[in-house]
Amino acid sequence: MFFKDVVGQDEIKKRLIRSVQEERISHAQLFSGHSGTGKLPMALAYAQYISCKNRSDEDSCGVCPSCHKYQKLAHPDLHFVFPIFNAKQFNKPVSDDFLPKWRTMVSANPYFELSQWLSHIDAGNAQGEIYERESESILRKLNLKSFEAEFKVMIIWLPEKMNQACSNKLLKMIEEPPSKTLFLLITENEEGVIGTIRSRAQLVKFPFINNTALEQALLKLEGVDPAIVPDAVHLAAGSYIKALEYLTPGDDEQFYFQKFQEMMRFAYARKVSELIVWADEMAKIGRDKQKAYFAAALRLVREYFVSNLKRSEITYMNLDEKEWAKKFAPFINERNIVAFADEFELAIKHISMNGNPRIIFMDTGLRMVRLIKR
Template sequence: MFFKDVVGQENIKSRLIRSVQEQRISHAQLFSGPSGTGKLAMALAYAQYVSCKNRSETDSCGTCPSCHKYQKMAHPDLHFVFPIFNAKQFNKPVSDDFLPKWREKVLANPYFELSDWLSHIDAGNAQGEIYERESESILRKLNLKSFESEFKVMIIWLPEKMNIACSNKLLKMIEEPPSKTLFILVTENEEGVIGTIRSRAQLVKFPFVDNQSIKNALLKIEGVDPAIIPDAVHLASGSYLKALSYLSPSDDEQFYFQKFQEMMRFAYARQVKDMIDWADEMAKIGRDKQKAFFAASLRLVREYFVSNMKRSEIVYMNRAEKDWGKKFAPFINERNIVAFADEFELAIKHISMNGNPRIVFMDTGLRMVRLIKR
């Protein structure tokens, strides 16, 4: 991964490059920011630059043996930790057991979310987690001498998913790191990382990506219709991942929208039996997807409420959502918008607290019956 492949974030690129050139590399760094801002891509580009044998003033060379191995994510001094699940084919699995799948996913596109990753590894209903046993694997790898590079690099994606026991063991490693070790923690929920780790890592805040950078990146994609790029940039709201999803909505996004439509149709028609069947179906998807569905529903009611104001510049929906909303939007109004938002936020909370998903979906669906005709 090269710095030039990271969309936008020029200030952060310059800062990281300068730290390497001035030999002021902090041993633990926390890359924090919203989804789609390029944190993982930047971590990979930074690690490649640190290990490059012929780095330039602006990027790694791409031709030295180290760069070739980094581009395949197969460098012996590059290590990864990421959320996994207890797959039956492995006995007490760790991240290394899923490494081929991880390489496949990241090399295809380093801009993705946890739900995309869990779908890629067929996690089903499981929630991604970094287990306590992962700390033993980290310690074993980092206590080895570097094979080729000056630094051993450990990239931990979504440390907020780390088991508390694993977090405490990682803290000890960060406090007393092995020689020439670089930890890069990539988080979308800074507050979810234990405070003692945050206090010992150098924070690198990732802002939203500027519109011009997103536009330039989309124009480079082969086969993209330039006419739809302005809408994609507007919908992105600073997230390159959202811009990509506008061009090609993911299966999950299409599924969430379809199930939102079904829920509202059943609620409007007071089709309780259909709502029960709908709740049974939604209860079978994974908890991360269940939370993502309610988050998508929360976004949609907000957008439909705002669309009633005839202010297109502050509406962020794709074409399918806009088209359906022409008839549905009037049902989201000042008499029920707050109640809708409260119900979806409460559902997310209950799913996060391991509430019975069938009851949560059934209860939420029935409450929609009462709210939609206000």
């Protein structure tokens, strides 16, 4: 991965390059920011730049043996940790068991979300987690001498998914790191990372990507209609992932919108039997997708409420959502918008606390019956 391939974030690129040139590389760095802002590709570009044998003032060379191995994500001094699940084909699995699939996904596009990763590894209903046994694997790898590069690099994607025991063991390694070791922790929920790790890692805040950089990146994509790029940039609100979803809607996004429509239609018509069937179906899709659905519902009611205010410049909807707004938006108003938001936020909380999903979806659906005609 090259710095030039990371969308936007020019100031962070300059800062990281300068840290290498001035030999001031902090041994533990926390890349924090919203989904789609480029934290993982930046970490890969940074690690490749550090190990490059012939780097320039702006990027790695791309032709030395180290760069070739980094581009295949197969450098012996590059290690990954990421959320996984207890797959039946592995005995006490760790990230290395899923490494071939990780390389495939990251090589195809390093901009993705947890739900997409879990779908890629067929996690089903399982929630992604970094287990305690992962710390033993990390310790074993980092206590080895570097094979080729000056630094051993450990990229930990979503450390907020670590269980407490693993976090505590990782803290000890960060406090007393092996020589020439670099930890790059990539989080979308900074508060979810234990405070003692946050306090010992150098924080790198990733802002939303500016619109100019987003537009330039989208126009470079093969087969993109330039006429719809401005709408994609507006909808993305600084996230490259959302921009790509606008251009080529994923199955998950289409599914969430369809199920939101069904829930609201059944609630408006007071079709309780259909809501029961709907709740049963939603209870089977896996907890991460369930939380993603309620997050999507929360976004949609916000957008439909704002569209009632005739403020198109601050609404962020794709074409299908805009079309449905013509009929549905009037039902989201000042009398029920807060209650709608409270219900969806509460549902996310209950799903996160491992509540019974069938009961949660049924209860939420029934509450929509009361709210939609308010």
